[in-house]
Amino acid sequence: MSGNSNIWCQKIYEAKASGLILYGRxxxxxxxxxxxxxxxxxxxxxxxxxxxxxxxxxxxxxxxxRALNYRRGLWRRLKRELESHHWFEKSSTESPHERAAMKCLAELPTEQREVIVLKIWNQHTFEEIANLFNLSPNTVAGRYRYGLQKLRVCLKGENYERLESIGEGVAIMDSPSALG
Known part of the structure; x- marks a missing residue:
């Protein structure tokens, strides 16, 4: 194939590679x-x-x-179980809130974790995610909702919101109480 015929592939790589790596995680x-x-x-x-x-x-x-097939190997599974406490690699720039959020995300059931990562960091709709998993959008939305509830409980009431422009999590310590 010529270089020009692979431009579509290059554009997808540039747009989606980092999100796919996170999804693999x-x-x-x-x-x-x-x-x-x-x-x-x-x-x-x-x-x-x-x-x-x-x-x-x-x-x-x-x-x-490919990721699911990759995981199926016995030796990889044993290694993964031994290293499960290092699900996210630590960075020197991580805040305590980021570490807490990553720890809580790693503890979610895989189905909920997948949906949250695809929805928040990869910006897919519930319908797109449902098509990927061959599920109904309502089931996917439920997994998302239950996963977020578990994250809230795990984070002991800290409220996390996403910055739309860059897709990063931000901790908001005290959310305002309802008026009246």
Missing amino acids: ALGLSHSEAEDVLQETFLALIHKEEIPKEPEYYCLRSFRN
């Missing part, structure tokens, strides 16, 4: 495993004869399938 992969799956996914996309009907959806579905 939500699926239980280490950072390097998620990067490996990302590379395998895009190598496969580059070698496709035709551009998929819905390229971003196809990429997400392909990544998810």
Whole structure:
């Protein structure tokens, strides 16, 4: 294939790679495993004869399938269980609130964690996520809602909101009480 025919793939990579790595982390992969799956996914996309009907959806579905297949290996599963307390790699720039939120997110059931990561950090709609999982949008919305409730309980009442412009979590210590 010529370089020009892969421009669609490059655009998806530039737009979605970091979100897919985070999604891989939500699926239980280490950072390097998620990067490996990302590379395998895009190598496969580059070698496709035709551009998929819905390229971003196809990429997400392909990544998810490869990530789930990657996880199935016995040795990887044993390693993951031993290292589960390091689900997110720590950064020297993390605030205590970020560490608490990441710890709580890691403790959620996989189904809820997946939906929250896809909804918040990858900005997918409930309908798009439902199509990915072959579920109803109401089921996906329920997983999202229950996951957020568990995060609130885990965070002991701290209220977290997302900055729309950059998609990062921000802690708001005291939310205003209702008037009257």
